[in-house]
Amino acid sequence: MSGQSLLVPGELSPTRSVSGNIRRPEYVGKPAPTPYTGPEIQDSDTIERMRIAGRIAAQAMEEAAKHISPGVTTDELDRVAHDFMVDHGAYPSTLGYRGYPKSLCSSVNEVICHGIPDSTVLRDGDIVNLDVTAYINGVHGDNNATYLCGDVDEESRLLVERTRESLARAIKAVKPGRQINVIGRVIESYAKRFGYGVVRDFTGHGINSSFHSGLIIPHYDSPHATTVMQPGMTFTIEPMLTLGTHEYDMWEDGWTVVTKDRRRTAQFEHTLVVTETGAEILTLP
16 A cells, blocks of 8 residues: 555645637526426537537546646646637536635545645655546537556556546446446445445436536446436546545535545546447546
8 A cells, every 4th residue: 555645635736727719508607507497407518518528528637637746736736728619619517516626636545526726746655536627509518537656556556447447337338228326336345346435425316517517427236317318418437436434524615525434535437428329528638
């Protein structure tokens, strides 16, 4: 196991600007988004616009990931992704969402999700998750992945590899007519083979013109997730697996979620649309 010291909050840089001609989501400047009341099944026009948003989000994440190396700050990764999205006419969905101050989430080592980019310097042996969402043409595309920084220990590398595999298996389980809980069943059964924890309180979600539509996608086998998948449904799957407990603590910033035992965690995410035969990934670069 890595002997890295635990993370502490760094210093935030000033809020990055977005050109006034780029359309903002309705929640920017408000304490919370307006609750979504539309359908979970989207028409072909909405899905095509989501392909564009998803591609920009995937490319922005890919561009930021190129800069992951020891000595780089998480704030610099945020700058790269922010500039990419803005340069392509997209608004970074996280910027101003419920007051979130940055354009991506950077979750390092024991951070499960929602880490805020700041002056934290990446170290050799870290693992870092980048979560990037782009808003363009009135819709969102949301994806994340965990990357290795320098020479990473075997236990952490396997965690990352297997978390990626758990997402791939979950995507294969998506079929019209099946209940949502098949997704979590596949993830949890795979994670248990290695003794990993599966985070329960942070889930996948419906996504479309709304960043979070209200549809919940658990990553464990939930008896309550009985919604039946239908063609045209759009949602994220984003398993978070841990080396130890799935329980967590929250930093005082109200965003950064860390494992209660401070052991490492990894996450991967795609935005999907249910098709007639399975699922199409909308967040491909």
